[in-house]
Amino acid sequence: MKLYDISRTLKRGMPTWPGDTPFQYEVSWPKSDSGSVNVGKLTMSIHTGTHVDAPFHFDDDGRKITELDLNLYVGQAKLVDVSGLESIGADDLAQIDLTGITRLLLRTSSWSDPEQFPETICYLRPDLAPFLAEKGIRLIGVDVPSVDPLDSKELPAHHGLHQNDIHILEGLWLDDVEPGMYELIALPLSIVEADGSPVRAVLRR
Numbered sequence: 001m002k003l004y005d006i007s008r009t010l011k012r013g014m015p016t017w018p019g020d021t022p023f024q025y026e027v028s029w030p031k032s033d034s035g036s037v038n039v040g041k042l043t044m045s046i047h048t049g050t051h052v053d054a055p056f057h058f059d060d061d062g063r064k065i066t067e068l069d070l071n072l073y074v075g076q077a078k079l080v081d082v083s084g085l086e087s088i089g090a091d092d093l094a095q096i097d098l099t100g101i102t103r104l105l106l107r108t109s110s111w112s113d114p115e116q117f118p119e120t121i122c123y124l125r126p127d128l129a130p131f132l133a134e135k136g137i138r139l140i141g142v143d144v145p146s147v148d149p150l151d152s153k154e155l156p157a158h159h160g161l162h163q164n165d166i167h168i169l170e171g172l173w174l175d176d177v178e179p180g181m182y183e184l185i186a187l188p189l190s191i192v193e194a195d196g197s198p199v200r201a202v203l204r205r
């Protein structure tokens with residue numbers, strides 16, 4: 001069965017949130033020194049590329065990544081194209097059949113240059129979270145670095161999704177997949193205390 005990779009490749013120089021830790025991978029202990037192996041070292045912000053936000057990211061009392069239900073990151077998902085919208089609210093999804101859908105992936109196509117951090121993105125309006133919760137959705141995935149506007153400090157979409165028990169997956173790469181139903185696999189790493197985790201996200205028909 002074909003796997004569609006919907007993750008962004010992690011590499012030096014890749015875009016990160018302004019002021020955040022740059023991504024770096026290096027062989028910190030080369031074979032010539034260790035005598036047997038090359039040993040790599042990774043430095044990165046958790047919010048680089050394709051990643052899961054844990055509630056602790058935006059709420060000091062929120063759950064950490066190891067406390068989240070793994071079942072939400074594996075299973076049936078619907079990929080919907082909402083390209084061309086400035087933001088997404090309940091009205092924009094009213095015509096889409098979401099019955100029985102637990103995981104919803106939104107292709108906004110609003111991060112035009114993947115080599116640069118975007119200046120503006122399509123964001124989720126506050127009325128979306130209660131609407132999705134009512135439909136039974138527990139996980140939302142987007143192809144942008146945030147579900148809120150990039151200059152937002154209050155983060156209404158993050159908080160609204162959290163209040164409605166909807167988990168957040170950000171920075172997906174959805175350009176190479178057709179809208180439709182898939183199996184999603186996007187498991188966060190088990191990092192104690194962490195506010196999120198990078199994921200390798202894939203879809204399977």
Ligand SMILES: Nc1ccccc1C(=O)C[C@H](N)C(=O)O
Nearest residue numbers: 017020045047053145146147148
């Ligand atoms: N990495 C950051 C560094 C500084 C300020 C914000 C961030 C974020 O990642 C927030 C964003 N709203 C997010 O979706 O997770």
Ligand SMILES: [Zn+2]
Nearest residue numbers: 047052053170
């Ligand atoms: Zn994030």
Ligand SMILES: [Zn+2]
Nearest residue numbers: 053146147170
């Ligand atoms: Zn976020």
